[in-house]
Structure formats: structure tokens, C-alpha cells
Amino acid sequence: MINKLMENYLDILPKSLWVTTCNSGSCNGCDIEIVACISPRYDIERFGMKLVGTPRHADVLIVTGPVTKYMTDRLRRIYDQMPDPKAVVVVGNCGSSGDVFYKSYNLDGPVDKIIPVDVFVHGCPPRPEAIIEGVAKAVMKLESLREPKKVGEAES
Amino acid sequence: MLGTVYTGFGYWDVSSWIAFFTIAAALVLWLRAQGREDYKEGTEQDEIYWSGNVVPEEGAEITVPASSAYWGFRKAMAPFYKILTGMHTGIGTDIVGYYVVVVALLAVFILL
Numbered sequence: 001m002i003n004k005l006m007e008n009y010l011d012i013l014p015k016s017l018w019v020t021t022c023n024s025g026s027c028n029g030c031d032i033e034i035v036a037c038i039s040p041r042y043d044i045e046r047f048g049m050k051l052v053g054t055p056r057h058a059d060v061l062i063v064t065g066p067v068t069k070y071m072t073d074r075l076r077r078i079y080d081q082m083p084d085p086k087a088v089v090v091v092g093n094c095g096s097s098g099d100v101f102y103k104s105y106n107l108d109g110p111v112d113k114i115i116p117v118d119v120f121v122h123g124c125p126p127r128p129e130a131i132i133e134g135v136a137k138a139v140m141k142l143e144s145l146r147e148p149k150k151v152g153e154a155e156s
Numbered sequence: 157m158l159g160t161v162y163t164g165f166g167y168w169d170v171s172s173w174i175a176f177f178t179i180a181a182a183l184v185l186w187l188r189a190q191g192r193e194d195y196k197e198g199t200e201q202d203e204i205y206w207s208g209n210v211v212p213e214e215g216a217e218i219t220v221p222a223s224s225a226y227w228g229f230r231k232a233m234a235p236f237y238k239i240l241t242g243m244h245t246g247i248g249t250d251i252v253g254y255y256v257v258v259v260a261l262l263a264v265f266i267l268l
Binding site (some may be wrong): 056071073075081082083084 | 196201
């Protein structure tokens with residue numbers, strides 16, 4: 001299913017999608033699943049996706065965790081340092097809604113209170129397939145920003 | 157002045173080297189020009205990435221001194237250093253005395 005989905009997205013993808021991550025207070029469960037995406041079993045690099053270590057090179061920002069007060073400025077700064085166009089994918093329930101940490105005294109999150117979010121991937125943690133699909137959906141947003149006409153043609 | 161220098165191992169030609177350097181520099185600049193140009197200058201996109209933190213103005217705040225790399229070594233050898241630094245009084249007569257004692261010991265070992 002993911003292969004078929006990706007084929008459609010890749011038709012309009014002019015370049016490899018580079019992804020960076022930010023742990024804004026996660027328990028690392030989601031981060032482990034993100035790492036699983038680059039393992040041989042899921043191997044996102046076959047789709048041209050790649051994890052990079054700096055937002056300066058990234059197209060997509062994956063955020064995990066419910067955003068603790070300490071991480072608010074850092075998350076905002078990392079988002080600001082990404083070149084345009086950019087997309088944000090929130091991975092996990094904590095980043096999406098706060099989950100069990102909802103309304104906790106030391107949170108500024110969830111993530112969409114701090115930076116604009118394009119895709120939410122729910123789960124605790126989500127499966128790697130879900131993360132890959134979430135990033136693939138972010139491609140649509142990026143391409144609509146890059147070349148609106150081309151996306152329209154691909155959809156029709 | 158820009159001639160060829162012949163040595164026992166071959167030759168070194170100044171103009172060839174300059175030509176090579178020019179071609180290599182042009183290639184590097186062309187590769188650099190292929191990079192992204194859509195950064196917005198004067199914004200965070202133009203700033204140094206420091207894991208999301210503010211980059212300190214003072215470089216000394218973010219550097220680790222080289223001596224830190226040897227901390228464990230220095231700690232382990234501290235008893236020996238303590239004796240050695242205690243012996244280094246800086247007094248010339250002490251140094252000469254150590255010299256005489258060491259020479260005497262060596263002489264004893266060599267002669268006996």
C-alpha cells in the first residue's frame with residue numbers, strides 16, 4: 001500500500017526529501033520508530049528520503065514529544081532555520097495532543113501551539129509505516145508550495 | 157622567473173601549477189554555485205545551527221580546553237606528578253645535585 005502511495009507522490013517529487021527530527025520532550029519511543037524507518041526493513045532511502053542532522057538541509061521537520069517549556073524556544077528556532085518551503089510532521093500522541101501529559105504544568109505544547117503543523121501521525125508510538133505515510137503526505141504540501149500547477153496536473 | 161624547476165626526482169612547473177589551481181578553483185566555485193540560494197538573509201535561516209540553542213557570542217563559552225582530554229590521565233598520575241613537581245624547586249643547586257646523584261648511580265651500575 002505504501003509503495004503505491006509513494007509512487008503517486010514520487011511522480012511529482014523533483015528532489016529527494018530530506019528530513020530532520022526534533023525531540024521536544026519525547027520518551028524516545030517515537031524516535032526509536034523513526035530510526036526504524038531508516039533500517040533495512042523499512043528503508044525510506046529507497047524513496048529518496050533521508051534523515052539529516054541539521055534543519056539547514058531539511059525539507060521536512062519531524063517533531064516528537066509534547067514540547068516542554070525548555071524546548072519551546074529551541075523548537076521554534078529549529079523551525080525558523082529550515083529553508084522554505086518546509087513542512088512539519090508531528091509523530092506520536094504526545095506531540096499531537098499532549099496525550100497523558102495534557103495540561104501538565106511544565107508543557108507549552110502540543111506542537112501546533114508553537115509552530116504550524118501539516119501532518120499529525122497518531123500512535124504511542126506510531127508504526128514506521130504510519131510515519132512514512134505521514135512524511136509522504138507532507139510531500140503534497142511542499143509540492144503545492146513549489147509548483148502549484150504541477151500538483152494540480154498530477155491530481156487530475 | 158616562471159620557469160620549470162628540475163630536480164633529481166622530476167620537475168615542477170610554475171605555470172602548470174597555476175593553471176591547475178585555476179581550473180580546480182573554478183570547479184569548486186561552480187559546485188558551490190549549485191547550492192540552494194533560497195535562504196532568507198537576515199533571518200534565522202541565515203544563522204548557525206547550534207542544536208536549536210542560541211549561539212554564544214563568546215567563543216570561549218562553547219569550547220572545551222585540550223587539557224580536558226587528559227583529565228583522567230592527569231588524575232591517575234597525580235601522585236607521581238606531586239613528587240616530581242615537589243622536586244622542581246627551581247633552585248640551580250638542586251638541579252645540579254640531582255645531576256650529580258644520577259651520574260653517580262649510572263657510574264655505579266656501569267662500572268660494577
